[in-house]
Amino acid sequence: MATNKKGAPCPREIPDHLLAEIFLRLPAPADLARTSAACVSFRGLITDRSFLRRFRRLHARPLLGFRDHDGFNRALPPHPSAPAARALADAADFSFSFLPTHCRWAVQDICDGRVLLHGLPERREELPLFTELVVCDPLHRRYILLPQVPDDLAASVQHPDPVARRPQCKPFLVPLHEEEEAAAVEGTGFTVIWMVHCKINLSAFVFSSSSGQWSAAASKAWSDLVPGMGESDIMSQMHPFFLRRHYAYGCFYWDWLLIKSQKLLVLDTRRMEFSMADLPPGEWSTQGLAIVEAGEGRLGVFGFHDGTASALSYTIARNKGESPSQWEMEKKISLDSGYQYYIKDATERYLLLRRTETSSLENSLTEYFSMDIKTLKLQRICAKQGTNMYGKCIYANFPPSLLSSPTI
Template identity: 90%
Template structure:
């Protein structure tokens, strides 16, 4: 017993700045939570706001589940985030009952523990070009109603394509990159972009919670983006950005047209607020989905199903840096279980969400969902559901409801 007390006293004699460096290197939030329970001095250090900010910057938010048309689907055992996901499901409100009830709310995007929703009027034909938006934190049950887009900005938008009934607008949250996150003092600040797909051009508006205001940031004609390619201009007009898959890496958003067999990527650089076009790597990429990620050293990485192979996931890395890479190299082929059809349903800065169904029975079959860590390439089963839900999926990542969890709004 005396030896135990002596050992404990030696640990607590370590200077706080050295102890902080040790605790920052713990691999997972759960390890930090256990360490904080060891003694009062550990707890005091770990709960310090400055320490927690540093820990959250060094460690990726764990994937706790995903949301789809059926609601929130938490990670189940044996997924490594299962216990944290259970605590989240008990504490959070993913039915959003704490939001104002004057309209119905539909999820548009999820990013860094925040959820973006837009309001739906009772009658579909009354849906305006710019709907009411709210950003909320379902874990801490907080929300912010965004101000409407000013009339002068709304008036600058050309009328959406008359061939499409619904206005082609898409709002989404902007992740903070490492430099911005390091410079951010307030952890509750956020930015979102509202894109409008018009018949002849693309427009974008930005809202910053710091200023509380909307501003117009970008507009580009389809004919300029396509550099005179008439066929692409027609294709872009007929298939709005609203329906495209969105990717994010190094301060740029990317949209792919694989579902209509085009190898073009639409790019929005959020630093310059400029639209441009880029090409996919050579080869036949499957409409089962792809994910553009950060491969390190400023280079883009791309996960996808190549040349129609359903049992192997290809990982290709750009050899040159930049938002429009021109040289790609196959890095790895990740073998998947045969007899299944895989789809990439969503991606964040650290994880892929894969859907798997049996190829022999696609209707009313068991649908399984897996997470893949893009750093380690580890594949972990999240959960399983009956039938194939084709609606969009949004990964939810956050620190679990514990000492690491702080309000994002």
């Protein structure tokens, strides 16, 4: 054994595989970032792609803020994500000035740190059924312009609504599955689904970054999905721009006015099939639902009952599967009285709640909170003046300095 000048044994170097196990147990990505700055060997170990994949599986992506029509709203102190959120806001370009300037761009979705936008022509009457799409990384100001949907696929759309001023289409990003983590760390993997709402059926087209091509994915007649539902009801209740979208265990779920009929629209992304599922029993409020992964393959549902805003219910399915038949109340979370709460968005780990005073809903201070679905801890993100009712998209990801690539 080697000794120092005083004859005492020198401490042995910790092998890399043990260091990796230590670093995996760091409580937060910010701690990992500071550790990587300690020395070259630490940084080389931490930035290794296999290590990053393991760390990403073990740690939930921190909620850094949300984006709405006013731009990016970062988490402010004392929220635990405030330091990382400030760094992101200072470094990223959420005005998307780096995108091509031949059209206006509108945000459609945010997922895994990436943003999906579609192009809007100067004249709204020129808006085609399928517009241009771009997936971008606002931190490194890089983007990929997706190819147009091929003519043969576009021609397969049956009877798009001729009355609506805008085509009833909605594109969105698919959250990464565990087997896609390698491509995600390298910054290359993503999938886009374009849902098309027609008079007689519902269709979906898929773009995969691995193939670089669009393909027809799913189609289902409304008469098979919701027997007995009239065309006018379908057109008013199932418009994709108003349906709220949730994701759990490889399936997308949509709700809106169908809360009244206790039904959810489901798209299984593994089989690429549409179906309908039942909500848990009870009168659910239109103040919003959140469908989440409750663990062990079971679905969980957060929501308000009977218009009550002072308690948030959490119901968990007893059985596994995309359409469970048995549910049990897990917990009722008490909220401050005197406020109206709404669920605005959700990720695999967090809810985004909006709160306003019931005594003064107009021009009042609107507060936004995150709720950890594992610990049920409520933490204030920020506050804004007024009650902006437009959609909110959570921005949650690891610190971009570690887990984002210079290119997509």
